Amino acid sequence: MRTKLFALACAKRGMMVSTFYLFGVFPMQICELQSDSRRMLFETIPSNSALAVGSFIYDDKMEFKKLLYEHQLPFVPGAKFIFFSPALRYANQLLGQNKSIVIKPADGSLSRHTFVNIKSAKQVKAAIKSVFLISLEVLVEEFVEGFDYRATMVGFSQIAVAKRMPSSIEGDGRSTIAALIEKKNNEKYRGPVNSRNHPMHIVEINNSLLKKLAESNCNLATVLKKGERKNLSNKINLASAADIYDVTSTTHPHNRALFERVATLLKVPIVGLDIIAQDLGVSYKKQKLYIVEANPKPYFEMHHFPLIGEHRDVAGALAELYVDSA
Numbered sequence: 001m002r003t004k005l006f007a008l009a010c011a012k013r014g015m016m017v018s019t020f021y022l023f024g025v026f027p028m029q030i031c032e033l034q035s036d037s038r039r040m041l042f043e044t045i046p047s048n049s050a051l052a053v054g055s056f057i058y059d060d061k062m063e064f065k066k067l068l069y070e071h072q073l074p075f076v077p078g079a080k081f082i083f084f085s086p087a088l089r090y091a092n093q094l095l096g097q098n099k100s101i102v103i104k105p106a107d108g109s110l111s112r113h114t115f116v117n118i119k120s121a122k123q124v125k126a127a128i129k130s131v132f133l134i135s136l137e138v139l140v141e142e143f144v145e146g147f148d149y150r151a152t153m154v155g156f157s158q159i160a161v162a163k164r165m166p167s168s169i170e171g172d173g174r175s176t177i178a179a180l181i182e183k184k185n186n187e188k189y190r191g192p193v194n195s196r197n198h199p200m201h202i203v204e205i206n207n208s209l210l211k212k213l214a215e216s217n218c219n220l221a222t223v224l225k226k227g228e229r230k231n232l233s234n235k236i237n238l239a240s241a242a243d244i245y246d247v248t249s250t251t252h253p254h255n256r257a258l259f260e261r262v263a264t265l266l267k268v269p270i271v272g273l274d275i276i277a278q279d280l281g282v283s284y285k286k287q288k289l290y291i292v293e294a295n296p297k298p299y300f301e302m303h304h305f306p307l308i309g310e311h312r313d314v315a316g317a318l319a320e321l322y323v324d325s326a
């Protein structure tokens with residue numbers, strides 16, 4: 001869908017994006033941008049091109065952390081390991097300081113193998129083992145508190161900021177949880193889990209949902225009181241039907257400048273920063289704000305189709321970069 005939004009934005013500006021087909025049948029993620037003066041190959045969306053001054057190595061989370069540290073920008077303390085024992089030792093050391101822990105692959109994994117808010121040595125062991133099954137390098141980090149935000153920068157300026165919340169429903173005093181979920185699933189833009197053509201996904205009725213409801217003594221037949229909000233998942237990824245709120249216009253100018261500084265250091269045409277903070281409406285100088293990750297091919301559909309708030313044209317801003325320099 002990202003590619004489609006970008007291709008449409010390019011078409012509006014007189015440029016053409018075409019996709020390559022394997023054996024002439026299967027669409028690949030390799031595309032070509034053509035304008036009067038250029039032909040450029042890219043994968044999914046342009047993420048490193050002649051516009052980028054340096055190379056982009058920051059999808060390695062540790063390298064990104066180092067960059068933030070070197071420039072005295074807010075990062076999450078942590079370390080990367082290739083062996084089990086030192087990772088365990090470091091994690092236990094953090095636990096000993098009464099810190100909760102996050103264990104995840106050092107490269108991205110769409111949150112599938114990220115273990116957050118770990119509080120016991122037993123959980124630490126199991127999490128490190130699982131991550132080593134799918135990744136050569138494990139990152140052990142402090143768990144930091146706050147809401148999840150995504151800030152997307154194009155051409156080093158901030159285009160959109162979204163707050164990402166776990167999927168939730170609000171009671172009306174009459175409807176059952178099952179009915180409220182059905183209503184939510186009928187919302188505009190929601191499609192089947194794993195659909196690549198929808199910016200938001202539906203809430204699936206599965207064991208983890210039932211378990212989550214049971215934690216607060218509820219089930220699908222429970223009627224929620226008017227105004228009572230219930231989270232349907234602990235996760236904030238798309239597969240868990242996360243809710244997206246646009247907060248671009250209320251993001252504090254200091255935070256905006258901070259994110260733009262990071263984008264400038266990364267020297268890439270587009271980047272999506274994962275941020276954890278209490279409220280992006282407050283300057284980072286006055287609260288604890290952490291930059292967790294930089295995504296070189298950010299999932300910007302969320303800004304185009306937020307659940308609540310204004311639509312932000314990230315694809316248009318990205319296409320504009322290639323018009324200007326054509």
Ligand SMILES: Nc1ncnc2c1ncn2[C@@H]1O[C@H](COP(=O)(O)OP(=O)(O)O)[C@@H](O)[C@H]1O
Nearest residue numbers: 076102108109110111114141142143144274293
């Ligand atoms: N150190 C941390 N403290 C608290 N939550 C975290 C931390 N690291 C990751 N998370 C949570 O896990 C999610 C996924 O982590 P992230 O590093 O962005 O990996 P991915 O590559 O899977 O997107 C984040 O959006 C955030 O909600």
Ligand SMILES: [Mg+2]
Nearest residue numbers: 111274293295
């Ligand atoms: Mg992320």
